[in-house]
Amino acid sequence: MSLKKRNFMSFRTFLVMMGIIVLWGGLIYRLLFLQIQSAPVLVKKAEKQQEAVLKVYPQRGKILDRNGNIFAVSMKVKSAFCVPSEVDELWRTAGKLARILDMPKSRLIHKLTRKSHFSWIKRKLTDEETSRIENEGMRGIYLVDEVKRFYPKASLLSHVVGFVNIDNEGLAGLEKSLDHFLRGKTGSATIIHDAKGRELYAKRDFIEKPEDGLDVYLTVDEVIQHIVEEELDKVYETYQAKGAVAIVVDVTNGDILAMANCPTFDLNLPGEFSADKRRNRALVDCYEPGSLFKIVIGAAALNENLISMNDLIDCEKGAYRIGGHTLHDSHPYDVLPFVSVIAKSSNIGCAKVASMMSRETFYHYIRQFGFGQTIGLPLEGELRGKVRNYQRWSGYSQTAMAMGQEIMVTPLQMVFAFATIANKGKKPVGRLIDRIVGPQNQLIRKNEIREGKSIVSPRTAMKLTQALKLVVSKSGTAYEARVEGYSVAGKTGTAQKVENGTYSHSKFLASFIGFVPADHPVLAIGVMVDEPKGKVYYGGQVAAPGFSVMAERILSYLKIPPEENADENLKQLEKRYAA
Amino acid sequence: MRDRYSLFLITMGLTLLGVTMVFSSSGVYADREFSDSLYFLKRELIWALIGFLSLSFAYRISLFKLQSWALVIFALSMLLIGLTYTDLGIKVGGAQRWLRFGPFNFQPSEFMKYALVILLAGYFGGQPDYAKGFWKGFIFSLFLIVISVLPILFQPDFGTAVMIAGGGFLMLFVAGVKVRYLGALILSVLPMLYFAIVCFPYRVNRIAAFLDPWKDPTGNGFQMVQSFLAIGRGGLSGVGLGESTQKLFYLPEAHTDFIFSILAEELGYIGSVLTIGAFIIFTVIAFGIALRTKHRFGHLLAAGCTFMICIQAILNIAVVTGTVPPKGIPLPFISFGGSNLMMNLIAVGLIMNVSKSLEQGILVEEGDKTLVTEKRWEKKAHPLRQSLSKYATL
Numbered sequence: 017m018s019l020k021k022r023n024f025m026s027f028r029t030f031l032v033m034m035g036i037i038v039l040w041g042g043l044i045y046r047l048l049f050l051q052i053q054s055a056p057v058l059v060k061k062a063e064k065q066q067e068a069v070l071k072v073y074p075q076r077g078k079i080l081d082r083n084g085n086i087f088a089v090s091m092k093v094k095s096a097f098c099v100p101s102e103v104d105e106l107w108r109t110a111g112k113l114a115r116i117l118d119m120p121k122s123r124l125i126h127k128l129t130r131k132s133h134f135s136w137i138k139r140k141l142t143d144e145e146t147s148r149i150e151n152e153g154m155r156g157i158y159l160v161d162e163v164k165r166f167y168p169k170a171s172l173l174s175h176v177v178g179f180v181n182i183d184n185e186g187l188a189g190l191e192k193s194l195d196h197f198l199r200g201k202t203g204s205a206t207i208i209h210d211a212k213g214r215e216l217y218a219k220r221d222f223i224e225k226p227e228d229g230l231d232v233y234l235t236v237d238e239v240i241q242h243i244v245e246e247e248l249d250k251v252y253e254t255y256q257a258k259g260a261v262a263i264v265v266d267v268t269n270g271d272i273l274a275m276a277n278c279p280t281f282d283l284n285l286p287g288e289f290s291a292d293k294r295r296n297r298a299l300v301d302c303y304e305p306g307s308l309f310k311i312v313i314g315a316a317a318l319n320e321n322l323i324s325m326n327d328l329i330d331c332e333k334g335a336y337r338i339g340g341h342t343l344h345d346s347h348p349y350d351v352l353p354f355v356s357v358i359a360k361s362s363n364i365g366c367a368k369v370a371s372m373m374s375r376e377t378f379y380h381y382i383r384q385f386g387f388g389q390t391i392g393l394p395l396e397g398e399l400r401g402k403v404r405n406y407q408r409w410s411g412y413s414q415t416a417m418a419m420g421q422e423i424m425v426t427p428l429q430m431v432f433a434f435a436t437i438a439n440k441g442k443k444p445v446g447r448l449i450d451r452i453v454g455p456q457n458q459l460i461r462k463n464e465i466r467e468g469k470s471i472v473s474p475r476t477a478m479k480l481t482q483a484l485k486l487v488v489s490k491s492g493t494a495y496e497a498r499v500e501g502y503s504v505a506g507k508t509g510t511a512q513k514v515e516n517g518t519y520s521h522s523k524f525l526a527s528f529i530g531f532v533p534a535d536h537p538v539l540a541i542g543v544m545v546d547e548p549k550g551k552v553y554y555g556g557q558v559a560a561p562g563f564s565v566m567a568e569r570i571l572s573y574l575k576i577p578p579e580e581n582a583d584e585n586l587k588q589l590e591k592r593y594a595a
Numbered sequence: 596m597r598d599r600y601s602l603f604l605i606t607m608g609l610t611l612l613g614v615t616m617v618f619s620s621s622g623v624y625a626d627r628e629f630s631d632s633l634y635f636l637k638r639e640l641i642w643a644l645i646g647f648l649s650l651s652f653a654y655r656i657s658l659f660k661l662q663s664w665a666l667v668i669f670a671l672s673m674l675l676i677g678l679t680y681t682d683l684g685i686k687v688g689g690a691q692r693w694l695r696f697g698p699f700n701f702q703p704s705e706f707m708k709y710a711l712v713i714l715l716a717g718y719f720g721g722q723p724d725y726a727k728g729f730w731k732g733f734i735f736s737l738f739l740i741v742i743s744v745l746p747i748l749f750q751p752d753f754g755t756a757v758m759i760a761g762g763g764f765l766m767l768f769v770a771g772v773k774v775r776y777l778g779a780l781i782l783s784v785l786p787m788l789y790f791a792i793v794c795f796p797y798r799v800n801r802i803a804a805f806l807d808p809w810k811d812p813t814g815n816g817f818q819m820v821q822s823f824l825a826i827g828r829g830g831l832s833g834v835g836l837g838e839s840t841q842k843l844f845y846l847p848e849a850h851t852d853f854i855f856s857i858l859a860e861e862l863g864y865i866g867s868v869l870t871i872g873a874f875i876i877f878t879v880i881a882f883g884i885a886l887r888t889k890h891r892f893g894h895l896l897a898a899g900c901t902f903m904i905c906i907q908a909i910l911n912i913a914v915v916t917g918t919v920p921p922k923g924i925p926l927p928f929i930s931f932g933g934s935n936l937m938m939n940l941i942a943v944g945l946i947m948n949v950s951k952s953l954e955q956g957i958l959v960e961e962g963d964k965t966l967v968t969e970k971r972w973e974k975k976a977h978p979l980r981q982s983l984s985k986y987a988t989l
Contacts, residue, residue: 058827
């Protein structure tokens with residue numbers, strides 16, 4: 017009995033044990049199926065779930081001045097995002113973020129509760145914001161590396177440099193036109209990420225390595241740009257003008273040394289300024305140039321030997337009827353030598369000189385000086401201006417153009433016309449980019465200085481320069497453009513603006529373009545003030561003083577020695593032509 | 596003789612493997628959740644220490660005393676389970692399974708597993724004749740099982756309830772309850788089980804997800820799919836200890852119920868088979884002790900403890916490999932979970948205790964009645980044992 021019972025119990029236990037061992041065996045078999053047979057399929061599925069292709073952003077190239085001063089640079093910054101499902105303590109998190117980022121709490125709540133796995137909180141944080149978020153260590157809030165464009169000089173050269181959008185795509189200026197150089201190449205890498213989308217390993221498996229963008233060196237000189245902007249702003253403020261432009265060109269090689277616009281804007285906050293303020297008026301606006309254009313008539317007439325410097329021209333005592341229009345001079349003159357017609361800016365005199373030329377010749381010179389075509393700087397939206405073909409001119413057109421009407425030019429074109437005279441009749445080829453350099457400082461492309469085309473003979477240029485020097489004499493229209501110790505050649509312009517189809521008597525474009533030192537020119541400087549307010553509106557009064565200060569400061573910065581007898585020479589010149 | 600030491604070493608080995616795997620699978624999660632990657636490791640180590648102390652206590656305790664205290668232990672665990680329904684209980688994911696115990700959480704149902712084993716072993720061990728009877732043997736012991744399982748079922752903790760009931764059922768079988776009673780029981784339980792599943796939509800979903808987890812890999816099938824991916828990623832030799840990627844928030848409960856998936860991923864087929872091999876050796880040694888013990892209480896106690904551990908382990912691995920529908924059952928010695936580890940170690944201590952007592956000649960069977968060699972057993976334990984028996988006869 018006892019034996020039977022004992023065996024009975026042990027037998028059942030033994031049965032259970034065998035059953036359990038069989039189950040263990042079954043599990044081993046099941047694992048064989050999962051880990052060996054199905055493994056390839058499962059591994060592939062796991063990879064698909066864990067691997068992601070990530071874009072790796074390159075460093076955008078820098079924009080620098082000719083001496084390597086930085087206008088635009090890229091920096092690694094952090095951006096904050098959240099994984100809404102992970103966020104706990106919603107209100108506290110939102111409150112903390114609101115304090116750190118200075119954002120409304122309601123907007124943060126909205127971002128933190130979005131139905132997605134990813135939601136930007138704020139992109140491109142400041143260092144302080146980054147460290148505070150790191151210190152708080154809020155759940156569900158993460159930081160990620162991004163590249164932020166930073167403009168250390170803020171508004172300096174802003175209209176030329178331009179800016180990018182939040183994804184670092186160029187939107188304006190050089191940032192846009194040179195985007196393909198600056199941008200670099202976005203690479204990609206395979207990363208392993210966890211279930212919350214965070215990258216696991218520091219080491220990335222690059223499919224394609226990112227290539228950093230190229231650095232662009234400009235011909236602009238930061239110091240000159242600064243001087244020009246500072247002085248232009250004073251003029252702009254004094255006259256409460258609608259706009260103002262100043263351009264400085266090295267006449268010997270066409271380098272743009274400065275290009276300034278008023279009003280201006282901060283490149284770091286482009287969105288806070290209207291499009292009007294961001295416009296580069298130097299080349300996207302065109303105006304009737306007014307008396308500035310007289311240098312073209314003068315150069316053409318002299319070059320064609322139609323007139324000599326001393327030829328007398330009857331200026332009709334200030335009123336002259338031609339082609340159904342009556343021309344006026346601001347001051348009535350009787351008879352003036354040609355040189356004084358330019359110096360005193362007589363409309364009637366110039367109209368008469370213009371009428372000496374055939375239409376074809378006049379048109380030829382207008383085109384030769386570059387009007388009606390762009391200078392060709394690598395900037396978006398440069399206008400060609402408006403030059404009508406001579407076949408479509410009316411009988412009055414030539415007269416009008418002699419006074420700088422019926423033609424539209426950009427400030428840049430006008431400055432280059434002066435640079436042509438300064439450069440002994442050779443029109444310099446405009447240069448804004450000096451060189452493009454790779455990330456390891458290797459030269460990628462050098463923008464070589466090109467020999468300019470000869471427009472007028474050196475003799476013509478020299479003669480015209482004499483006339484332009486007289487503009488800056490006591491008897492000229494722009495005595496205020498003089499620079500102590502240097503000879504200055506230049507021309508004023510006071511163009512009436514067209515308003516409702518007729519020439520306005522209250523809206524002017526006051527300008528002065530000149531070059532220094534007049535006999536061995538280095539710089540051509542143009543100052544144009546659009547719609548100065550008040551009773552003073554002549555180019556010689558509004559723009560010329562600005563020119564003078566700019567020229568003085570730039571010459572001293574460039575260490576160009578003063579001429580010993582600049583004043584003497586001017587007085588002699590005056591005497592010679594006064595006779 | 597030496598088998599209880601082998602059992603101890605196997606248990607130690609599995610626990611060490613468990614501690615390692617808990618650290619590996621919980622480190623990143625703990626760092627993120629508690630800013631301390633050692634959070635779970637520390638707790639598991641403390642529980643392991645407590646567990647091994649408890650093991651040595653269970654190893655030394657007098658089995659006769661244990662038998663006589665069986666009813667008290669059972670009542671105590673009922674009380675503890677009852678407490679989970681009060682304010683002392685902690686609600687986790689809609690289920691009240693935990694009691695706060697100082698800095699630790701304690702799951703009373705773990706306690707109940709072995710309380711039931713001790714109670715049934717004590718009951719059948721004391722009165723060998725009861726086992727064959729219908730009322731005293733089958734119905735009364737079934738009643739004991741049902742009242743121990745019901746409060747757990749309503750926590751709700753279906754998995755643990757099923758596991759405890761299964762262990763109890765095997766004990767009835769081993770104790771000698773007639774097979775036709777047990778067969779009838781199975782037949783009558785099946786429809787109940789069916790309704791228990793159908794009436795709770797989440798269980799229906801779980802079953803559906805079990806049948807085809809790939810149908811809804813981001814919803815109900817998510818955990819199963821992630822478990823498959825982990826196990827599959829392991830391949831033959833594994834991705835290497837600590838190198839699991841599935842533990843990085845892909846696989847939920849990676850350090851608790853699904854720790855075996857991570858083990859399989861990191862250590863591969865070789866590692867998972869070796870782990871199962873260790874469990875098989877454990878099974879064989881533990882059953883060997885039970886089989887050699889002719890003393891009814893000792894035999895039933897050793898066998899019951901072994902059932903409980905083996906059922907848990909098999910069910911757990913079957914769940915993570917998608918062999919049976921998902922249930923929340925930890926893997927003994929390996930999953931993170933303090934009270935589970937402690938109670939399983941106590942069970943090992945009891946099995947070793949049986950082996951020791953057998954060797955010391957304390958447990959001897961003669962005829963129909965247990966020969967009592969220890970005097971204290973007769974003197975002090977008798978009244979309680981008597982009362983238990985009386986209670987059963989009522």
